[in-house]
Amino acid sequence: MSDLTRRTAAELADALAGGETTSVELTQAHLDRIAAVDGDVHAFLHIDGEGALAQAAAADARRAAGAPASPLDGVPIAVKDVMATAGLPTTCGSRILEGWVPPYDATVVKRLREAGLPILGKTNMDEFAMGSSTEHSAYGATHNPWDLSRIPGGSGGGSAAAVAAYEAPLAIGTDTGGSIRQPGAVTGTVGVKPTYGGVSRYGLVALANSLDQAGPVTRTVLDAALLHEIIGGHDPLDSTSIDAPLPKLVDAAREGASGDLTGVRIGVVTELGGEGYQPGVLARFQESVELMTKAGAEVVEVSCPTFVHALATYYLILPAEASSNLAKFDAMRYGLRVLPEGPDGTVLPSPSAEEVMRATRDAGFGDEVKRRIILGTYALSSGYYDAYYGQAQKVRTLVSRDFEAAFQQADVLISPTAPTTAFKLGEKVDDPLAMYLNDLATIPANLSGVPGISVPNGLADEDGLPSGIQILAPALADDRVYRVGAAVEALHIAAWGGPLLAQAPELEGPAR
Helix, strand or coil: CCHHHHCCHHHHHHHHHCCCCCHHHHHHHHHHHHHHHHHHHCCEEEECHHHHHHHHHHHHHHHHCCCCCCCCCCCCEEEECCECCCCCCCCCCCHHHCCCCCCCCCHHHHHHHHCCCCEEEEECCCHHHCCCCCCCCCCCCCCECCECCECCCCCCHHHHHHHHCCCCCEEEEECCCCCCHHHHHHHCCEEEECCCCCECCCCECCCCCCCCCEEEEECCHHHHHHHHHHHECCCCCCCCCCCCCCCCHHHHHHHHCCCCCCCCEEEEECCCCCCCCCHHHHHHHHHHHHHHHHCCCEEEEECCHHHHHHHHHHHHHHHHHHHHHHHHCCCCCCCCCCCCECCCCCECCCCCHHHHHHHHHHHHCCHHHHHHHHHHHHHHCCCCCHHHHHHHHHHHHHHHHHHHHHHHHCCEEEEECCCCCCCECCCCCCCHHHHHHHHCCCHHHHHHCCCEEEEEEEECCCCCCEEEEEEECCCCCHHHHHHHHHHHHHHHHHHHCCCHHHHCCCCCCCCC
16 A cells, blocks of 8 residues: 555645645555555445546646645545535435536535545445445445445445545545444544534535535544635525634644643533443543543533434434425436336336336335435324424424533533444344434434534454544534544544554455
């Protein structure tokens, strides 16, 4: 493996600035790495080698002229296949969008291009971001680089696996109920869900508009801060975008890297631990708490009673919004179109629009998408709206109030990111309720819109697989998650003698 693929994004940026390498060279190194190992990992759905190298050459020309577009100009990146990319397919992991090429870029993608980051390709995901394992992709599952028989988390398992397998130094994910943070925890990477509205959703194919948020997937907290400052900020094209300047995220990450947490109040959320959590995950979490205490933090227990209802609340609100959003995939304007067949197997001679729509949606949507559409339509139906969706929105308000009360007692809240390490592929794919429980700790942040980060905090004793610690802060206080996250990262690296990913088994080609 090339040394260039092992370096962090910040290190690559320094190497570019110092003339040690070129963007073309390091982009080619990552394309070579993808060619070598992605047959096993399946992190990518679409590779744009020619486009990435052209963008890299332009980045080299800017640096030669002394005018780089950003600190990360020339550092390549992967993008989750839920973001619109002009000239590149955007399928959302679904057959119903197979081959669709958007005529425009999402705002996040536009900002990446303007900042000079070559886009390597689009990463695999659960269909329309519905899942916690990236097994619900219509194009096949992604595998965890730590153990190819296990899941990489979801829905953004492709982005997390690409970063963990050294196929990309940076990636973009989206987080609706934990789809950046949970994959980060089970792959040993860093995943950030920004404050809702802090990163534009324009051009992000919506799952649930009030929950979706794009964010960074990286190998270090500093890398995440560098990327967040590029993609974040107000966007007039997004009506939910916050018209306020971003906090100084890179400065916060650099401050936290000292490992000093003197005076920081840390709240351990009582409801996000205990029964249902793997013993090794809890053991690593307790070690993190002890390290933070030794670093000067004041640690207190905080109770958020309504968090126990967050999972049920989420799985009423999300399907309701999803059923509305997915109604636009009707075979009339773009995407897949399937003509209905009669009982004898021949195509109906003059099918109605409704018959074409029914046949297309049946063939184009997978089981999990159909399941959530049905659940959401039921929750919004006449006679049930107030009993289900209306009640869920009331509980959502209570979750936000619990956060407000908790942040009166602590500067940040912490918990395990996910209740278990990566489970085996196929283990839960036919058990939706068991799958949904993987988002137990991450969902409250999406319901309230607060920012969160998952940072690797060790390997569980039972299986030697990564776990993560989640750090949550009040809305608009994203700098707090970077400061505390960087401190936790520094404390753990000092204890381990190096980054967690350095302990991962090597992938060298078609066979492990």
